[in-house]
Amino acid sequence: xxxxxxxxxxxxxxxxxxxxxxxxxxxxxxxxxxxxxxxxxxxxxxxxxxxxxxxxxxxxxxxxxxxxxxxxxxxxxxxxxxxxxxxxxxxxxxxxxxxxxxxxxxxxxxxxxxxxxxxxxxxxxxxxxxxxxxxxxxxxxxxxxxxxxxxxxxxxxxxxxxxxxxxxxxxxxxxxxxxxxxxxxxxxxxxxxxxxxxxxxxxxxxxxxxxxxxxxxxxxxxxxxxxxxxxxxxxxxxxxxxxxxxxxxxxxxxxxxxxxxxxxxxxxxxxxxxxxxxxxxxxxxxx
Ligand code: PDD
Numbered sequence: 566x567x568x569x570x571x572x573x574x575x576x577x578x579x580x581x582x583x584x585x586x587x588x589x590x591x592x593x594x595x596x597x598x599x600x601x602x603x604x605x606x607x608x609x610x611x612x613x614x615x616x617x618x619x620x621x622x623x624x625x626x627x628x629x630x631x632x633x634x635x636x637x638x639x640x641x642x643x644x645x646x647x648x649x650x651x652x653x654x655x656x657x658x659x660x661x662x663x664x665x666x667x668x669x670x671x672x673x674x675x676x677x678x679x680x681x682x683x684x685x686x687x688x689x690x691x692x693x694x695x696x697x698x699x700x701x702x703x704x705x706x707x708x709x710x711x712x713x714x715x716x717x718x719x720x721x722x723x724x725x726x727x728x729x730x731x732x733x734x735x736x737x738x739x740x741x742x743x744x745x746x747x748x749x750x751x752x753x754x755x756x757x758x759x760x761x762x763x764x765x766x767x768x769x770x771x772x773x774x775x776x777x778x779x780x781x782x783x784x785x786x787x788x789x790x791x792x793x794x795x796x797x798x799x800x801x802x803x804x805x806x807x808x809x810x811x812x813x814x815x816x817x818x819x820x821x822x823x824x825x826x827x828x829x830x831x832x833x834x835x836x837x838x839x840x841x842x843x844x845x846x847x848x849x850x851x852x
Contacts, residue, residue: 569646571639571680573630576646579681588677590659593667594717596677597621598657601640602776602812603649603682607849608640609812613775617714618658624713626669627660630678637850643680644852652684653813657716690815694840697820697832698734700753700809702798703727705738705746711772721749733821735809737798740770744795747771748809751817754780755796756806756835766793776810783816783839783846798822806833816840 568579590596599618602609615633622629631639636656644654661674707720724736728749737753738746745753746765752774754764762784767773784791801807807819807827816839818832827833 566648568681568683569643571643571678573675573677573679576642582679582681584659584677584679585662587665588659588662589674590657590677590716592665594715595625595627596657596659596716597625597627597714598655598716599714600812601654601656602815603644603652603654603852604687604844604849606650606852608644608654608852609844609847609849610775610779611637611640611850612848613778614812617773617775618656621714622658624710625660625715627658627676628673630658630676636678639678639680641850641852643682647682647684649682649684649852651687652682654680654682656680659716693734694817694837695832697818697830698809699732699821700735700737700748700807700819700823701728701731701733702739702745702823703736705740707738709770711747712767712769714772724749734817735819737822739798740795742795743797743799745798745801747774748811751809751811751814752777753801754808754810754836755801755804756808756833758805760789760805760835762789762791762835763794763796764791765795774810776812776815779843779847780810780816780839783842786846787838787842789835789839802827804828806835808833808836808839815843 570579570582599614601614657679659677663670663674703724728736735748802825818836
């Protein structure tokens with residue numbers, strides 16, 4: 566089935582979906598994005614994703630391309646037109662098209678909006694979760710405003726590529742003080758020997774993940790205690806469990822960090838139970 570994308574007011578064949586060469590997203594990464602999980606025909610945690618989009622746009626003084634209500638309608642329509650039952654919906658807003666100049670255009674541009682959706686195979690994801698994934702660590706080399714979900718992702722791209730070349734699924738950025746920040750496209754968690762869930766505070770230095778936020782809700786429902794603090798690579802390697810969270814992976818057990826197995830090298834009970842309960846707890850918007 567041919568895919569359909571939404572580009573600046575029009576639904577177009579995915580293969581021909583295009584933006585102008587002087588779109589500031591293309592030239593300066595001057596834009597923001599969101600990725601929402603689609604599960605069993607529902608967009609997951611839409612409200613939280615759009616709240617974060619509002620914050621990202623505000624931080625960069627980019628206007629909403631359409632109203633929030635219209636955005637919801639378009640996202641649902643793109644998911645429907647692509648017949649995505651399980652997969653992802655991606656949305657990107659850039660400052661728009663203007664003659665290349667670093668400063669914001671004097672004459673305000675219309676922000677550009679692109680929305681795409683793609684299917685994924687839930688069985689393949691379940692099998693990855695049953696085996697767990699490996700991560701490597703890399704030195705933090707990103708700017709300080711990673712709390713804004715911008716499309717400027719080159720350090721993340723390079724880190725992920727390095728992970729892939731090492732046979733791993735994710736790379737964790739590590740701060741100068743030896744603590745883990747987050748993954749190239751996921752948040753990082755461990756479970757201590759006493760069964761406490763630990764993840765870095767999201768007030769600065771990492772993206773405040775939506776899956777992370779909902780994982781707090783799931784943890785509360787299952788009666789797990791969560792502590793927001795930094796942890797080192799060594800602590801993670803010696804932990805009872807480790808896992809990552811993102812809209813693309815939901816909750817994914819980590820079984821190996823820099824070549825050292827976590828616990829017995831198999832997914833643990835906490836990550837597995839969080840993953841199992843996630844969909845029930847998350848907000849679900851029918852597509
Ligand atoms: N990435 N940290 C970073 C740097 C991320 O890029 C992401 C998401 C997360 C997790 O956030 P959330 O739970 O809201 O998905 C944390 C998306 C999925 C991506 O770039 O594909």
